[in-house]
Amino acid sequence: MIAQLDPRTLLAAADNRLYLDYVSGTGSAAQFFSHSPLDFAAALQARRQQAYPRRQVSLLLSEYNSRLGAHPKTLENIEALDDRSTFCVIAGQQAGFLGGPVYTAYKIITAIRLAESLQGELDARLVPVFWLATEDHDFNEINHAHYAKSDGEIGRAKFGWELEGHPVSDLTISPAVLQAYAEYMDNLVAGPYLTQIRAWSAPQPGENFGEWQARMWLKLFSDHGLVVVEPRILRPAGGEWLASALRHGDEIDDRLALVSQHLSQNGYAPALTPEQSGRLYTFDAAGYRVRVERPQEHLAQIQAHPERYSTDAALRPLFADAMLPVLASVLGPGETAYQAMLRPLYELFGLPQPVLFPRRSYTIVAQGEAQRLTEYGTSADAILTGQLDLDAAFRGLVPASEQQLFASALQQTEAALLPLRPYLSGIDPSLEKTWSQTLASTTRSLETLQERAIKARLSQLGFAKGELRALQNALLPRGRLQERVMPLPHFVNRFGPSFVDALFGAGDLQDFSHAILTLEDRHG
Numbered sequence: 051m052i053a054q055l056d057p058r059t060l061l062a063a064a065d066n067r068l069y070l071d072y073v074s075g076t077g078s079a080a081q082f083f084s085h086s087p088l089d090f091a092a093a094l095q096a097r098r099q100q101a102y103p104r105r106q107v108s109l110l111l112s113e114y115n116s117r118l119g120a121h122p123k124t125l126e127n128i129e130a131l132d133d134r135s136t137f138c139v140i141a142g143q144q145a146g147f148l149g150g151p152v153y154t155a156y157k158i159i160t161a162i163r164l165a166e167s168l169q170g171e172l173d174a175r176l177v178p179v180f181w182l183a184t185e186d187h188d189f190n191e192i193n194h195a196h197y198a199k200s201d202g203e204i205g206r207a208k209f210g211w212e213l214e215g216h217p218v219s220d221l222t223i224s225p226a227v228l229q230a231y232a233e234y235m236d237n238l239v240a241g242p243y244l245t246q247i248r249a250w251s252a253p254q255p256g257e258n259f260g261e262w263q264a265r266m267w268l269k270l271f272s273d274h275g276l277v278v279v280e281p282r283i284l285r286p287a288g289g290e291w292l293a294s295a296l297r298h299g300d301e302i303d304d305r306l307a308l309v310s311q312h313l314s315q316n317g318y319a320p321a322l323t324p325e326q327s328g329r330l331y332t333f334d335a336a337g338y339r340v341r342v343e344r345p346q347e348h349l350a351q352i353q354a355h356p357e358r359y360s361t362d363a364a365l366r367p368l369f370a371d372a373m374l375p376v377l378a379s380v381l382g383p384g385e386t387a388y389q390a391m392l393r394p395l396y397e398l399f400g401l402p403q404p405v406l407f408p409r410r411s412y413t414i415v416a417q418g419e420a421q422r423l424t425e426y427g428t429s430a431d432a433i434l435t436g437q438l439d440l441d442a443a444f445r446g447l448v449p450a451s452e453q454q455l456f457a458s459a460l461q462q463t464e465a466a467l468l469p470l471r472p473y474l475s476g477i478d479p480s481l482e483k484t485w486s487q488t489l490a491s492t493t494r495s496l497e498t499l500q501e502r503a504i505k506a507r508l509s510q511l512g513f514a515k516g517e518l519r520a521l522q523n524a525l526l527p528r529g530r531l532q533e534r535v536m537p538l539p540h541f542v543n544r545f546g547p548s549f550v551d552a553l554f555g556a557g558d559l560q561d562f563s564h565a566i567l568t569l570e571d572r573h574g
Contacts, residue, residue, distance in 0.1 A: 140178075244543060
């Protein structure tokens with residue numbers, strides 16, 4: 051069963067107004083993008099004559115994906131990229147531990163579904179690509195994974211790295227990584243699918259952290275033709291473009307500053323700081339990733355050694371779109387806000403900006419959880435939209451006649467004490483304060499008794515506040531959308547390998563609502 055929620059009820063309007071206006075076609079957001087979310091035919095026409103290093107990229111991708119054990123469908127898609135009538139639907143994400151939050155899988159599935167759909171609509175072959183952003187050096191975003199504890203609280207397995215500050219592509223499968231992996235698996239509730247999860251997700255000898263994550267995604271989606279790429283794989287083909295990015299540094303600054311001002315004038319918050327964006331990174335003597343501060347001094351070296359350079363958040367999409375014939379890019383709200391600043395840069399580099407297609411967004415509910423929420427008098431959408439007051443919901447389960455007993459007792463107590471007030475005040479004015487303290491103390495005692503009575507009564511009826519809190523936590527772990535916290539193994543452990551298959555048919559691809567997907571809990 052699937053239900054839809056308006057994303058405006060879930061996403062803070064102030065922080066996500068640009069994205070919400072873009073997907074709904076309202077406001078002035080459209081002017082910051084080259085295409086609307088469904089403008090595929092025009093986007094295809096704009097890039098048919100675009101030049102790409104197709105042959106070199108195809109060879110680089112073939113070697114990388116073959117080494118990771120890609121399915122023949124992936125290798126066929128890579129070979130097809132050498133043809134001028136083949137284009138890409140791309141999704142990207144950092145190399146999060148155990149795949150990172152499950153929305154990474156939602157991105158990939160959206161890209162695969164969109165590629166399959168467009169191939170039937172357009173006169174072109176569409177290849178799904180996953181860009182594994184291992185050039186990133188924000189280690190704290192990728193070094194952990196969350197799991198559900200037996201009490202419904204959320205735990206975390208985490209590892210450290212003595213080379214934090216290096217790009218993630220330098221991260222090895224260290225003892226710390228293996229220990230965090232073992233900790234995570236040990237904390238998954240044992241069930242019928244744990245062996246399969248380990249078979250899919252266990253690190254293999256000889257691979258580094260990025261290759262581990264790439265192989266996991268290929269194992270899941272390579273039979274759908276998914277192509278996985280790390281940016282380091284494509285850098286040998288990108289020397290000319292990277293040099294161009296150095297030469298255009300001042301113009302990049304000017305264009306980012308101008309679009310930032312334009313966004314602000316239209317009531318949108320710029321997602322990138324112009325003064326700190328649009329630059330390349332290189333490496334210092336110790337191998338740490340550092341921003342290029344004097345571009346002209348690097349022009350000679352970058353052509354000879356493009357592998358020593360990488361892009362920041364502003365230039366990353368442009369580098370991908372210069373190397374690959376990207377028709378559509380599958381994005382979340384934050385990435386869409388980044389892209390709103392990049393149209394002037396696409397024009398600067400003579401690149402067509404792709405269609406920006408919102409990824410599918412889900413909250414997964416087990417059938418038993420949905421039923422139990424109904425018994426508690428609430429629902430998944432009430433939790434997700436912040437309408438659930440846990441204490442009020444719990445109290446509301448007590449029959450009204452029993453709640454009235456305590457309300458009556460409180461009223462009668464105050465009525466019984468009230469005649470004493472003028473009497474005590476007349477004897478000694480200071481006794482009125484003592485009277486007030488006595489009333490407050492008696493009221494607190496009755497309220498404590500009421501709380502204990504409610505707890506005992508609801509326990510008799512089969513309800514517990516801890517269970518309701520655990521249900522709330524299952525849908526909003528750590529107070530955030532489930533898809534932004536829990537990784538894919540958490541869901542496969544509960545719903546089985548068919549969980550991934552269910553997502554391929556879950557909801558209309560062009561419905562940009564948030565979906566509440568109710569599935570049978572198959573955990574044994």
